[in-house]
Amino acid sequence: MTPPESEGAASETLIASYLGGPARTGSRFTFWLGLATLIGLAGVAALGLLAAPADDVQGDAVRIIFVHVPAALGAYTALGVTAVGSVMWLWRRSVWWDVTAHAGAEIGVLLCGLTLVTGMLWGRPTWGTYWEWGDVRLVTALILFLVMVGYLSVRALGGDADSVATRAAVVGLVGGINIPIVNRSVNWWANRTLHQQSSLTDGKLADLTLFTLFLAFVMAAMAILWMMVHRFRIGWLERQLQARDLDEALAARRAEAAR
Amino acid sequence: MTAVDLRGAVVLLGGFPALAGVDLSVERGDIVLVRGPNGAGKSTLLHLCAGLLRLSKGNGDVLGCDLGADRAAVRRRVGLLGHDTALYGELSAAENLQVWARASRVGETDVPGALERLGLPPRLRDVPTDRLSAGQRRRVALAAIVVRRPELWLLDEPHAGLDSSGRQIVDSIVEAAAAAGAAVVLASHESGPAGDLATRTVTMAGGALSEGMAQ
Amino acid sequence: MTAWRELSRFTGDAVLVASKDLRIEWRARTALGQMLPFAVLVLVLFGFALDANRPTLRLATPGLLWMTVLFATVVAVQRSVAVESADGARRMLLLSGMAPAAAFAGKAAAVAVQLLVVEALLVPGVVLLYDADIESVPLVVATCVAATVGLAAAGSLLGAVVAGVRAHQTVLPILLLPVSAPVLIAATRAFADGFGTVAVDGWPWVALLAGFAAVNAVVGAVVYGPLLEDT
Numbered sequence: 001m002t003p004p005e006s007e008g009a010a011s012e013t014l015i016a017s018y019l020g021g022p023a024r025t026g027s028r029f030t031f032w033l034g035l036a037t038l039i040g041l042a043g044v045a046a047l048g049l050l051a052a053p054a055d056d057v058q059g060d061a062v063r064i065i066f067v068h069v070p071a072a073l074g075a076y077t078a079l080g081v082t083a084v085g086s087v088m089w090l091w092r093r094s095v096w097w098d099v100t101a102h103a104g105a106e107i108g109v110l111l112c113g114l115t116l117v118t119g120m121l122w123g124r125p126t127w128g129t130y131w132e133w134g135d136v137r138l139v140t141a142l143i144l145f146l147v148m149v150g151y152l153s154v155r156a157l158g159g160d161a162d163s164v165a166t167r168a169a170v171v172g173l174v175g176g177i178n179i180p181i182v183n184r185s186v187n188w189w190a191n192r193t194l195h196q197q198s199s200l201t202d203g204k205l206a207d208l209t210l211f212t213l214f215l216a217f218v219m220a221a222m223a224i225l226w227m228m229v230h231r232f233r234i235g236w237l238e239r240q241l242q243a244r245d246l247d248e249a250l251a252a253r254r255a256e257a258a259r
Numbered sequence: 260m261t262a263v264d265l266r267g268a269v270v271l272l273g274g275f276p277a278l279a280g281v282d283l284s285v286e287r288g289d290i291v292l293v294r295g296p297n298g299a300g301k302s303t304l305l306h307l308c309a310g311l312l313r314l315s316k317g318n319g320d321v322l323g324c325d326l327g328a329d330r331a332a333v334r335r336r337v338g339l340l341g342h343d344t345a346l347y348g349e350l351s352a353a354e355n356l357q358v359w360a361r362a363s364r365v366g367e368t369d370v371p372g373a374l375e376r377l378g379l380p381p382r383l384r385d386v387p388t389d390r391l392s393a394g395q396r397r398r399v400a401l402a403a404i405v406v407r408r409p410e411l412w413l414l415d416e417p418h419a420g421l422d423s424s425g426r427q428i429v430d431s432i433v434e435a436a437a438a439a440g441a442a443v444v445l446a447s448h449e450s451g452p453a454g455d456l457a458t459r460t461v462t463m464a465g466g467a468l469s470e471g472m473a474q
Numbered sequence: 475m476t477a478w479r480e481l482s483r484f485t486g487d488a489v490l491v492a493s494k495d496l497r498i499e500w501r502a503r504t505a506l507g508q509m510l511p512f513a514v515l516v517l518v519l520f521g522f523a524l525d526a527n528r529p530t531l532r533l534a535t536p537g538l539l540w541m542t543v544l545f546a547t548v549v550a551v552q553r554s555v556a557v558e559s560a561d562g563a564r565r566m567l568l569l570s571g572m573a574p575a576a577a578f579a580g581k582a583a584a585v586a587v588q589l590l591v592v593e594a595l596l597v598p599g600v601v602l603l604y605d606a607d608i609e610s611v612p613l614v615v616a617t618c619v620a621a622t623v624g625l626a627a628a629g630s631l632l633g634a635v636v637a638g639v640r641a642h643q644t645v646l647p648i649l650l651l652p653v654s655a656p657v658l659i660a661a662t663r664a665f666a667d668g669f670g671t672v673a674v675d676g677w678p679w680v681a682l683l684a685g686f687a688a689v690n691a692v693v694g695a696v697v698y699g700p701l702l703e704d705t
Contacts, residue, residue, distance in 0.1 A: 090697055090700050143652050143655050146648075146651075146652035147652045147653060149648070150645075150648045150649040150652060153645055153648055153649075154635065154636070154645065154649070157636075157639050157641060157645065159273050159639070160271070160272065160273045160274065161274065162313070162704060163704045163705050165704075166700055166701060166704035166705065167635045167636070167639075167701070167704075167705060169697075170631065170632075170634075170635050170697050170700075170701060171632070171635055171649055173693060173697065174628070174631065174632065174653060174690070174693060175653065177689055177690075177693060178628075178653050178656070178686070178689070178690070181656045181682070181685065181686050181689065182655055182656050184656070184682065185655070185656035185659045185660055185682055186655075186659065188663075188678070188679075188682070189659045189663065242274060245274075246271070246276065246315075249274075249275065249276050249279075250269065250276050250279045250280065250466075253275075253276045253279040253465050253466045253467075254279050254280065254465045254466065254467050255465065256298075256464060256465030256466070257464035257465035257467060257469060309569065311565065311568060311569075313703075313704075330703075331571065334568055334569050334571055335569075335570075335571030337569070339565070339569060341562055341565070342562075343561045343562035344561055344562070345561060345562045345563050345565045345566050345569075346561060346563065347494070347498055347557065347560075347563050348560060348561065349497075349498040349501040349502050350494070350497065350498060350501075354497070358490060358494050358566075359566060359570065361486075361490055362487065362490060362491075362566065362567075362570035362571075362572050363569070363570045363571055363572075364571075387501065
């Protein structure tokens with residue numbers, strides 16, 4: 001009996017020959033990037049959970065910023081990537097940017113969800129409530145999350161790849177442009193934000209906490225890059241597969257005439 | 260002068276190659292009948308020539324405009340009768356044609372004449388088109404093309420749903436248009452009466468024109 | 475000179491599309507026939523839900539009113555999309571050769587007019603049923619206009635996104651409602667000032683509504699062409 005590994009390898013070579021290119025989403029670069037990220041994240045966990053001191057006021061709850069703040073920053077970056085990719089598809093019909101926009105939206109939904117969950121978990125012990133309507137960033141993040149879910153639901157509608165790309169790109173563009181307005185409106189509306197204004201610059205954080213947060217930013221950036229590369233390649237391979245299928249489909253279509 | 264010039268045209272609809280490499284050339288004054296079974300790609304071919312679809316492969320010109328870069332210019336100059344009539348059901352025949360004439364910047368004054376030419380009784384002109392019969396709606400849709408006086412006529416099953424008087428009217432309109440220098444492409448699943456009208460017949464199957472079938 | 479001609483063509487085409495949509499709506503009364511009874515029903519049902527407690531009702535009035543308008547937008551946009559989808563009528567917009575931006579402006583204007591009709595029913599409705607007092611008529615009118623243009627623009631654009639899709643009736647609210655959050659917030663605050671229920675200054679909120687309207691109208695005008703062609 002064939003061992004499963006070689007069966008997998010065989011099917012991989014088959015796909016590779018079919019596509020005329022590598023059928024993997026990984027590469028030597030992403031392998032080392034992934035490994036370094038894992039080690040770094042373990043370091044963040046160790047420093048954040050054990051070494052960094054508890055906050056005078058917030059206690060151990062402060063440790064959640066090592067996840068919350070990088071995730072929030074990542075979510076907005078992903079939205080930016082999706083908005084730029086949407087514009088580039090509409091303007092130049094660039095498939096590369098279309099696939100990038102889709103990858104950005106999927107990772108953005110994940111990070112935005114993470115931001116919301118960690119924010120609420122932190123809010124409970126600190127503010128005494130999971131959800132604080134007066135908090136601009138939390139409310140904006142929720143709207144952003146809903147917009148991105150809408151983007152993905154348009155992506156899931158199916159149909160012609162170019163037509164789905166255009167529909168989704170308009171949603172990405174509209175979402176990206178309206179989020180600042182959402183932020184502004186919520187800001188005026190609440191006008192009494194409870195959010196930590198800027199824990200980073202008020203100088204109250206311990207040096208070790210700051211260092212851990214810095215490391216967490218770097219590791220989050222690496223993790224997001226790793227996910228982006230893989231998600232992008234999945235989308236790219238899907239597009240290649242469609243292009244490859246085209247030649248076969250054309251031959252099959254012409255053969256209808258013979259019947 | 261060439262009105263339609265397609266070279267290896269491929270059109271994908273939802274990933275499916277509805278057109279799988281079509282070479283077609285139509286001169287002004289020609290009446291070309293595209294014959295073929297259901298699903299051969301005839302309607303897609305007409306929509307492509309109308310500038311409504313994007314070429315996935317190959318290239319083509321319609322009325323001297325490139326189908327890649329200049330489809331908007333193509334759309335302004337063609338007349339297309341599809342399976343559906345593209346009429347607003349709540350509006351009357353006259354209203355539909357007025358909207359259409361004003362949108363495509365041709366005289367509204369031709370509207371009554373066009374409806375008369377298609378033999379739509381005056382009492383039906385102000386009735387919402389969704390209360391008309393299928394054949395009557397088809398006449399209104401044809402009148403919309405007459406109003407526009409296009410340089411390229413694209414008629415999908417021009418005789419479908421029409422009685423014998425309607426068919427005669429369509430034939431005379433098509434012949435008059437061709438005589439005036441317009442190009443006409445008809446699509447039909449049967450050679451039938453439309454065959455007598457055509458100056459040339461090509462056969463379509465499997466998203467391509469069959470070789471050697473042109474007369 | 476040419477710019478002037480372009481502008482007059484643009485306006486002419488937009489008016490043509492808008493008047494066509496409104497005439498169709500007037501004949502069929504599909505959207506208004508749903509929206510107006512719905513709006514009245516919401517007013518009555520919220521009276522029950524909030525136990526006809528006058529102070530509560532008065533406080534909740536601006537929010538209730540704009541929630542209703544938001545839902546009415548979904549109905550109006552769905553109808554506006556359906557008009558073009560039936561029997562391939564959308565092809566007319568493409569084949570006519572008119573500027574897609576003009577078609578967008580016309581579609582949005584028709585939706586806006588219908589929403590203004592709904593608001594013209596809702597505002598007197600809350601005055602009669604909820605004892606609301608209008609303290610500043612200009613503020614209320616300006617809010618209605620700015621919010622309506624924004625909702626109609628964003629709605630018509632996202633309506634075109636889902637046009638021709640089988641699941642469009644469920645997808646449209648998912649797309650439109652989150653993006654409309656600033657309209658709900660801003661219009662509610664501005665009305666709170668206009669009705670004198672909360673001591674805020676409503677005019678900055680009207681400016682925000684105008685900004686939302688401008689941004690979404692411009693985006694819609696730019697991307698409506700690619701949307702019509704690709705879908």
